Amino acid sequence: MRYLMTARSTETTPAPDEKLFTEMAAFVEEMTAAGVLLATGGLAPEGVRLVSRGDELTVTDGPFAEAKEAVAGFALVEVGSKEEAVELARRFRRIVGDGESTVQQVFGP
Numbered sequence: 529m530r531y532l533m534t535a536r537s538t539e540t541t542p543a544p545d546e547k548l549f550t551e552m553a554a555f556v557e558e559m560t561a562a563g564v565l566l567a568t569g570g571l572a573p574e575g576v577r578l579v580s581r582g583d584e585l586t587v588t589d590g591p592f593a594e595a596k597e598a599v600a601g602f603a604l605v606e607v608g609s610k611e612e613a614v615e616l617a618r619r620f621r622r623i624v625g626d627g628e629s630t631v632q633q634v635f636g637p
Contacts, residue, residue, distance in 0.1 A: 532603075534599045542625055566606055571602065600627075617631050
């Protein structure tokens with residue numbers, strides 16, 4: 529099963545430092561060696577949000593006012609269960625600290 533894990537920062541999320549990069553690199557290497565990591569990356573805050581309501585489509589350019597509105601990064605993993613994906617997300621949160629993550633199953637080919 530494939531799962532998309534996303535990460536949002538908060539106002540109290542510390543700025544990345546060398547220790548964080550080292551720990552994250554080791555975590556990514558471990559997931560890659562285990563064959564579960566399909567893709568990962570950080571996302572720039574300068575995105576575009578599209579909202580559709582009836583016949584109206586609103587397009588809003590980022591960066592967005594609040595850090596919690598923007599997804600800062602993602603990982604696409606293939607694991608045997610939701611519990612495995614949640615455990616990977618827990619490990620990620622322990623490395624990066626404060627913030628919010630989501631884990632959602634990906635359907636389709």
